[in-house]
Amino acid sequence: MGVESEMELAYAGLHQLCVPMLDRVERLPVPQRDALRVAFGLQVGDVPSRFLIGLAVLSLLAGAAEEQPLACLVDDAQWRDSASVQPLAFAARRVMADPVALIFAVRESGNAAELAGLPGLKVQGFGERDAHLILASVIRGPLDDRVPGRIVAETRGNPFWRCWSCRAC
Structure with a gap:
């Protein structure tokens, strides 16, 4: 293999x-x-x-x-x-x-050495409660109870990253 x-x-x-x-x-x-x-x-x-x-x-x-x-x-x-x-x-x-x-x-x-020195703005994820509320507002179908928590944890409070990239929601 x-x-x-x-x-x-x-x-x-x-x-x-x-x-x-x-x-x-x-x-x-x-x-x-x-x-x-x-x-x-x-x-x-x-x-x-x-x-x-x-x-x-x-x-x-x-x-x-x-x-x-x-x-x-x-x-x-x-x-x-x-x-x-x-x-x-x-x-x-x-x-x-x-x-x-x-x-x-x-x-x-990410490795962003090429971007070093450019002005930046660090954007934080949402708090856990808010991330769950936002995620729940875009879910179109049933999910196992463990999935939303995992999405919020893996995306560090930015549930849209996961939703846009996996297209499951």
């Missing part, structure tokens, strides 16, 4: 975030455009530098924000491939005058 290994697909998370803006890639400066196109597998070429990819992402986000303010939420950033998080963190450190917000949601247990 073989052991399945984790496989990280470089730039998969970045590609997912940039898909709605891919029509703008051709407007980027040639080195940035080529770096992003190679990273996304849209063009053959040498492995692009992370610096160029970071600049390309920054330019792409700034260009999209010229039409309307832009907020990008990177949920579960600790589980995203580092090749994606690094250019996004690069962009987050450099968006100044542009109406762009990059928001990274990271669980405590």
Whole structure:
């Protein structure tokens, strides 16, 4: 019996975030455009530098924000491939005058070295009683009596995390 290994697909998370803006890639400066196109597998070429990819992402986000303010939420950033998080963190450190917000949601247990130094806000879970009340308000079917307590305990007071990710509720 073989052991399945984790496989990280470089730039998969970045590609997912940039898909709605891919029509703008051709407007980027040639080195940035080529770096992003190679990273996304849209063009053959040498492995692009992370610096160029970071600049390309920054330019792409700034260009999209010229039409309307832009907020990008990177949920579960600790589980995203580092090749994606690094250019996004690069962009987050450099968006100044542009109406762009990059928001990274990271669980405590996650490794978020790429995000070190960015402003942060620690969001606590609900108290046990409130978490049970919130969870009960979204349960759509019968549950064993032990399940709500386990969900509240495992999510440390944030029952929505479990409900959104397991889709059982």
